[in-house]
Amino acid sequence: MIDKFREDVLSVVDHVHDGASIAVGGFGSSGRPDVLLDALCELDRRDLHVYVNNVGHDFTGVGRLLHEGRLRRVTASFPILQEFYDEYFAGKVELELIPQGTLAERLRAGGSGIPAFFTPSGAGTMLADGSFTLRYSPDGGVAEHVPAKEHRMINGRQYVLEEGIVADFGFVKAHRGDRKGNLRFRLSARNFNPLAAMSGRHTFAEVEHLVEVDALHPDDIHLPGVFVDDVLLATPAPADQPLMERSAS
Amino acid sequence: MTRTLPATEVTGRTREGIAQRLAQDLKDGYVVNLGVGIPLFVPLFIPADTEVVLHAENGVLGLGPAPEGEGDPDLTDAGKQAITLMPGAAITDSAMSFAMIRGGHLDVTVLGALQVSAAGDLANWYVPGKSPAVGGAMDLVAGTPQVWVTMEHVDRQGRPKILPECTMPLTGRACVTRIYTDLAVFHVVDGTLRLVECAPGVTPEQVRERTAAPYTEDLHP
Helix, strand or coil, X not given: CCCCECCCHHHHHCCCCCCCEEXXXXXCCECCXXXXXXXXXXXXXXXEEEECCCCXXXXXXXXHHHHCCCEEEEEECCCECHHHHHHHHCCCCEEEECCHHHHHHHHHHHHCCCCEEEECCCCCCCCCCCCCEEEECCCCCEEEECCCCCEEEECCEEEEEEECCCEEEEEEEEEEECCCCCEECCHHHCCCXXXXXXXXXXXXXXXXXXXXXXXXXXXXXXXXXXXXXXXEECCCCCCCCCHHHHHCC | CCCCCCCCCCCCCCHHHHHHHHHCCCCCCCEEEECCCHHHHHHHHCCCCCCCEEEECCCEEEEECCCCCCCCCCCECCCCCECEEEEEEEECCHHHHHHHHHCCCCCEEEECCCEEECCCCEECCCCCCCCCCCCCHHHHHHHCCEEEEEECCECCCXXXXXXXXXXXXXXXXXXXXXXXXXXXXXXXXXXXXXXXXXXXXXXXHHHHHCCCCCCEECXXX
């Protein structure tokens, strides 16, 4: 009997070790798995490498991890948060900046058994030629660059080799999910969530609504449960309410 | 680059006016991605008899206008602003959204620029020393057949932004197909710039004074 639902967030996220890499869904705060991210803070995890589109615009979500000094490296397309840049230029956190479509496809590829692919995005730019600073030294100099990526001419056009991302963990948020881990997202909160789930060797999904196993029609499942290991409630409700009832509100 | 600042003042189109001019060139049925800044004014000026499908790279095909009131937190555009959906809209994940972009399934992408070169190179994501953030810009210019730039013709110090070569980090090489500024419209034809239109009240000489890149003229009255 497969039952991936877990009541206790902290005991699940406790599997994440210091130094882990985590693929995180969400676009800004839309579809961002805040319950899972907050659990990393409660558990005092550090030295994390996060793959995420944005660090955020405040100290919630990944922004909280940054603010509490828990990040070693961020792989992102649009970090936004000023404090992130302050830490980056001070050499306290590394930035691997990549085009947004490359981030999406690297997550999808990593989760699909594709080790690398060629894309035109970024070819011939400083994000691919080895001149972008991965890490600054405390004195403001460059400590390390993002390595140059292989370029290749294919049918007369230049492409750049990008590697698939297999993260230790996937953190995602869905609108509805069942005990087999099948997920359904809502509107533009889907964004990077299915891809982050695929990328994670072990993926946690926080769901706004836990539904019965036959409530999601097979045609309507956005992400099959095979990509999800643990299902949690995004908004833990008072324990005196029956589970299905409180999740359906 | 040292360059004598133009002696004469010139007033061309407003930021909204640039978007209005560009909107006249959108054709019925086009699928269009709009960047932030001036491009966001474009939907205000799309003619009523022209159906344009707007795409947002966070996975929305068929954006409608901003909602009245607060909107739905699960429905935002790529600038994280609340939106509505048009009839026939579709939602995808980010990989599918960028498959549309890189795969050439959009018609036009409209974005702002720091600099454009004589060959149509674009720099628009990073002012060295400031905060680097690229978003979907490199994918959009790599995949979309028509890349239309909207920008002020010169920067705040009055220096040309259309240059022989970009001095800031590139978003893409030879990707820009049109430039719409407050002063003029340029097309990139066979890898070179062509001035096709001056804004009302602006002379070709005033454009030339404020453009560092070489270009040819093929002015339509």
